[in-house]
Amino acid sequence: MFLKSITIKGFKSFADRVKVDFEPAITGIIGPNGSGKSNISDAIRWVLGEQSAKTLRGGKMEDVIFAGSGKRRALGLAEVTLTLDNRDGALPIDYKEVIIGRRVTRSGESDYLINNNTCRLKDIKELFMDTGIGKDAYSIIGQGKVEAILSENSVDRRELFEEAAGISKHKSRKEEAEKKLDSTEQKLQRIKDIIHEIERQVEPLEKESKKAKKYQEYRSELKELEVNLLANIYLELEEKLDQDITSKQRLSYQLTEAKSAVSEYDLRIGKEKERLEELTADSDQQKENIFEAKSSVERIENKLTLAKQQQDNILEQKGRLESEINRLKERINLNKEEIAKKDKKEIELLEKIKEKSLLLDQKNKELDTLSRELDEKFAVKKGFQDNQLKQITKINRQQHQLETASRDIRRYQEDITALVEQRESLTKEVDKALEEMRNKESRLEEIKKNISDYRNEYNREKTNNSQLQDSLTSLRDEYEEIKDSLNAKSSRLKVLEGMEENYEGYYRGVKNLFKHIEDSEQIKGVCGVIAELINTPQEYETAIEVSLGSTLQNVVVENDQVAKQAIRYLKTSKGGRATFLPLNLISSRSLNQSELSALKIEGAIGVAKDLISYDSKYQNIIENLLGRVIIAKDIDAAVKVSKAADKRVKVVTLDGDVVNPGGAMTGGSRNQNNNLLGRSREIGVLSNQVEDLTLKLKKREESGLKVKESLVESENKLTKVEEQVHQLELKEANYLKDYQQANREVERLRGELAAKDSRIKELRQEIISLESESKELSQALSRLNNDDSSIKERVIELEEKIKKLEATKALYTDEITELKVSIAALRQEKGSLAEELESKEKAIAYAKDEITNKEEEIKRLMDKDKQLNFRKQELDKEKEEMSKEVVRLKNLLDEFRIEISEIKAKINSYQQESKDIRARYEKLQKEYNKIEIDVAQLQVKLENIQTKLQEEYELSIEAASVDIKKITNQNQVEKEIKGLKSSMKRLEPVNLGAIEEYETLSQRFNFLQEQHQDLVESKESLEEVIKEIEDEMEEKFLETFNQVKVEFEKIFTDLFEGGQAQLALEDEDDLLETGIEINAQPPGKKLQKLSLMSGGEKALTATALIFSLLKVNPSPFYVLDELDAPLDDANVNRFANYLNQLSEIAQFIVITHRKGTMAAANALYGVTMQESGVSQLLSLKVDEVGDYEE
Structure with a gap:
């Protein structure tokens, strides 16, 4: 590189x-x-x-x-x-x-x-x-690097040796392992904290679990007693309901019979009235029919007169048409005679044209034959001349190509022999290189598959880890949000409950009375204030509060004795005044049928008592206070409702405006500070919300702990997989390098081999082609020499024949022209004759069409005459029938008048009988309504029992009645139920979830103990990895240092042309951190430290060290x-x-x-x-x- x-x-x-x-x-x-x-x-x-x-x-x-x-x-x-x-x-x-x-x-x-x-x-x-x-x-070595080498800080110098030793990767791996170790220790500490926290929670949760189990035992016993009691009561009520239903069915049958009788009479009266209407209508219709029949007779007589006139016109038109037909037939005969003469002349012309055309065709064919023969002779002559020129050119070219092909064949055969020898040698080299490459490729694919598997596992776990992090963050945010909401609602609930407990907003008398009841049990039978005994939907709170007004604070008591006792207490204690509503004295009030119709007015919502819920025990009280109050949407609707009820009821709007009986109206803004109904509702809503939020908060906390544990487990797994991937990647890099080298060698050898094969194939093909070409060239050369003389003789012979043919062609051309002129004249004469014939034939055709049309018109007129004769006969017959119909209709009209009188008498008789049956029906209806109310009340009681069983115990009445026990002493059972409820009350508050929570927490504690052990093992594993890396780093560093030390001493002497130098480790016991000292002795000087040398000596010493590093582990390139x-x-x-x-x-x-x-x-x-x-x-x-x- x-x-x-x-x-x-x-x-x-x-x-x-x-x-x-x-x-x-x-x-x-x-x-x-x-x-x-x-x-x-x-x-x-x-x-x-x-x-x-x-x-x-x-x-x-x-x-x-x-x-x-x-x-x-x-x-x-x-x-x-x-x-x-x-x-x-x-x-x-x-x-x-x-x-x-x-x-x-x-x-x-x-x-x-x-x-x-x-x-x-x-x-x-x-x-x-x-x-x-x-x-x-x-x-890359500049003045800065030289200064680092020459620096007093010998540790800076060490970095060069580390790079030369190739331990940078190891150092990077060590740093990563140390980071993982640090992360593992942090996770270990977090696990310890979680375990400590769970240990703190286990003991109190165990106590709550035992308490909850005891509570469940009481609740199970209570369920058994209360379900049995309700089932007994249900069966008694059901028996009474069956009796009432039987009576109801009997009355229903009698009502149905009476109703059927009324309906039957109503049906009879209806039918008779319908018949009366039909007869009256029929009578009127008969009168119209008589008038229409007389009019029809007059119309028929008019039609007969018109038919006679039409027949006279038909006879006149027929005579005119027959005269025109005779005239057209005479014209057709004259045209036919002229056509016969023209046809004869046309036949003669056709014979002449045919004769001349045959002669012309014959001459044209002979001329064509002569022209083709002449063209062929010219073409042959030109072909012989062209061939003669080409033959001469081909002979010269073929001789040259024959000589060239012979030389190329000899040269190609020599090249093939050399290439075959080279190919055999290359084939052996390719086979050897392929075998080596396959071995390396197989091992490389195996490593790549392992890396891919581990990377997939790492990516999956990384995704899982990221999701867990997101979940934890989300749970923390939700926890804080729920906590804030819980604190706010708990605070509001505490304030409202305090107000409720202290009876804030109540009159002094009511407040003092209830405080006295709480402190002592002297007054019994107080049910509560109206505000506590009703449940009002939020949208109706304002309307109900205004409707009740101060009666919201009226105290409901069991009877008038309790009311007297409470009044005496307030008097003696000077505690104020209160209004009492004894259940045994207060009667209900309701709207009559006329007033109820006001509810149909648009904007009317309903009767106030029907818009709230309450215990049926207080039904009379509530109906007394709200039974004659209607709730309306707004003030406009309230006024309409009041008018519809004759201003006899109180109408209240949703906003609190009032239309009083008599028409007085009250409205405007209201003080909302003392909303007793809203306070009770808000306490209920807040209590449920606080309970829900507390449960959610606990669930979020538990979920957070679970996610943290999963996160620790995920991070441990990531660490292990990452280390495995790293080890495999090192192996992959080494094998990939070897495989690539082997692959390049195979490709190079294959390329050379393919080139040799291709060249051999090309040369052999060239030889075959050249040999075939040489053979063909020799044969062609011989043929060309023979054909040249023959071509010259044929050209002279052809020129003589062409001259004779050209003279004959001129004679034929003149004869053909004369024939064409003669035929054209004959055809023109025939065309004129054809036009005359066509004109005559068209005239005959037109006359025939006219005759046909006239004959058809005569036929049509005769048909119409026949139709008119037939129509006259029909009209005579129709006139006779209509005269008879007039007489029949007059008789029928008299019959209708008699039947109408009889039906009117029958209707009067049916109406009297129907009136008697209706009176009996109304009496039965009153009896039926009474028993229907009894049945409805029994059904409500039965439904209440079913609802209680379903809501409190999730049981149907059938399930509750399976093992029912007959109760002989109902009071004793009720006493036992009360005792169980008291025992449960003493145990409250009870956390029923503590049983499951305790089991879950115990399982989690065991799981965390296992996680703690896994992390301890992971920590030990990482410490072992770091130790192995450090050992390898020390080994490589020391090996490189010793090699550089030897090279440095040699190069120093070469550069200084004498002297000596030494490299030394400052701390041989700490090879991972030790600095490196340089001591040098230029020629003629003592051994000394770098700091005591001149600038030039320092630079040359640094150069010697750099060159030493280069020789031990050369870099591909250096920038000096x-x-x-x-x-x-x-x-x-x-x-x-x-x-x-x-x-x-x-x-x-x-x-x-x-x-x-x-x-x-x-x-x-x-x-x-x-x-x-x-x-x-x-x-x-x-x-x-x-x-x-x-």
Whole structure:
């Protein structure tokens, strides 16, 4: 491998595109100070990945872009490209030529490229790793690198030895392993923290689990008792329902019979009325029919008169048409006689034309035969003349070709013999190379498959890891969001519950009464205030609150005795006043049928009592307060509803405006601070939300722990897979390099073999072709000589025959012309005769058509006469029938009048009977309505029991009745149920999920213990890997150091022409970190440290060390930037001589202004600034370098 070229554009002082082609040996870059020659070295360092602007002699990376000059504007892009020859496969990439590129813009965008494909800086570093090439490697040596070698800090010097030892990859692997070790330790710590947290949770959760199990035992016993009680009650109610349904069915049957009777009479009356209407209509119709019949008789008489007139006209038209037919027949006879005369003349003309045409055809055929014969003779003559000329040319050419073919055959046979020998040798080489390549390919494919499998596994796990990270982030965000919402709602709930507990917003009497009830149990039978006993949908809260007004705070009690007791307490304690509603005294109120019709008004929503829910126990109370209140959409609708109900009901809008009975209206803005209905609802909603949010928060926390554990497991797996991939990639690179070399060799040998085979085949084909051609040429030459004399004799003979044929042709042409003129005259005469015949025939045809039309017209007239005779007979008959119909219709009209009188009497009788049956039907309907209400109430009670069973125990009534036990003492059962509920109440609050949570937490604890052990093992494994890498690094470093030490001592002596030098390790026990000391003794001086040497001695010592590294592990190319600057002329010459020796194993690009170094270069480039601030490149000869010396 070597550096072929560098292309620079826009980098530092190189404003224009510049390309430098490097020689495989030594290329010199020269130029005055400040011309920009060192910018070429910087460009190479930059394209290989240098990130420090300071190292590139700038302040920031933007400074590498051409900044402009007096005549040029600044550029926006810097771009550098290196082209390397990789035919030896030194770089692990399947290309014979590798192009490395880098570009940067002023906006900060930067790209790296390998063979014009965008890549990462990491890819470029890995490509050149351990090759000696790189921004920090010893392949680019300037004054900064020399200073590092000569530095007092011996550790800086160590980097050169590490690169030479090829341990950069190991160092990178060690760093990665240490990062993984650090990550593993962090994960281990996280696992420990999680385990500690779970240990803290297990003990209290175990207690909650036991408490929950006890609670479930009570609940199971309660379910058994309460389900059995409900089932017994249900069966009793069901029996009563069956009895009521039987009575209802009996009444329904009687109602149906009565209704059927009413319907039957209604049907009879309807039918009779319909019959009456039909008869009346028929009577009217008969009158019209009589009038129509008389009119028809008059119309028939008119039609008979018209038919007689039409028959007279027909006889007159018939006589006229018969006269015209006779005249046309006479004209046809005259035309036929003239046609017969013309036909005879036409036959005579046709005979003459036929005779002349036959003679013309005969003459034309004879002329054609003569012309063809003449053309053939001319063609034959020309053919003989052309052949004569061609024969002479062919004879000369054939003789020349015969001689050439003989010479080529001899030469090709000699070439084939040599090629066959070469092919046999190549075939053996190809077979050997193929066998070697197949072996390498098989092993390489196996490694690639393993890498692909591991990479797929890595990618899958990486995707999983990324998803887990996203899930964890999402869960954290959700956790915080839920937590914030929970805190806000909990705070609001606490405030509302405090208000409810302290009865804030209630009157003083109500508040004092309930506080007294809480502190003592003296007053029993208080059910609660109205606001607590109803549930109101949010959209109706305002309307219901306005409807109830102050009655919202009325206290519902079991009976009037409880009310009296409460009033006495308020009086004696001076606690204020309150209104009480005893259940045994308050009766319901409702709308009558007329008032209910107001609900049909648009905008009416419903009766207030129907828009809320409450315990049926308080039905009378609620109906008393709200049974005569209608809720409307808005004030306009409320006014309409009030009017429709005769202003006897209270109408309230959704916004709280009121139309009172009598028409008074109340409305405007309202104070919303004391919304008792809304407060109760909001507490219920908030309680459910807080419970849901608490559950969600706990679930998110558990999910977060699970995701964290999965993340730890995923990262451990990634670490293992990544290490396996890395090991396989190292093997793959080595095998790929060997395989590519073998493949290139096979392809080269195959190419040569194919070329030999192709050439042999071509030559053999040429020989066969030439031999065949020679044979044909000899035969053709003989034939050509024989045919030449025969052609000359035939040409003379043909010329005589042509003259005779031309004379005969002229005679035939004259005769044919005369015949054509005669035939044309006859045809013209025939044409005129044909036109006359055609005219006569058309006249006859026209006359015949006219006769036919006239005859058809006569026939049509006679047909019409017959039709008129027939029509007259029909009309006479029709007139007689219509006269009879008039008499019949008059008789029928009299019958209709009699039947109408009878039907009217029957209708009056049916109506009286129907009235009696309707009275009986209404009496049965009242009985039916009463029993229907009883049935509905029983069904509601049964449904309530079913609902309770379903909602509380998820049981159907059938399932609850399977093992039912007969209850003899219902009070005792209710007492047991109450006792169980008290026991459950004492255990509350109970976390029923604690049982499952405890089991889940225990499983998680065990899982985390296993994860902890896996991480401990992973940590130990990584520590072992790091130890192996360090051992290998120490071994390679020490081996390289010893080799360089030997070379350094030898090269130092050669460069100084005497003296001695030593390399020493500062700490042999710490090979991974030890610095390297250089002690040197130039000729005639004592052994001393570098710091005590002169500048020239230091430079030459540094050069000796660099050359030592080069010999031990040569880099493909070196860039030496003014390395020879501190040397005197004598040392420069020795430097140049040694450079020449080393150029056999490496390529050198030397930036210099020393003539001794220039002389050693195979090619020179001069850098100059002909335009201020812009570097230009020139190709030079050694004798032209005078202007570029310092």
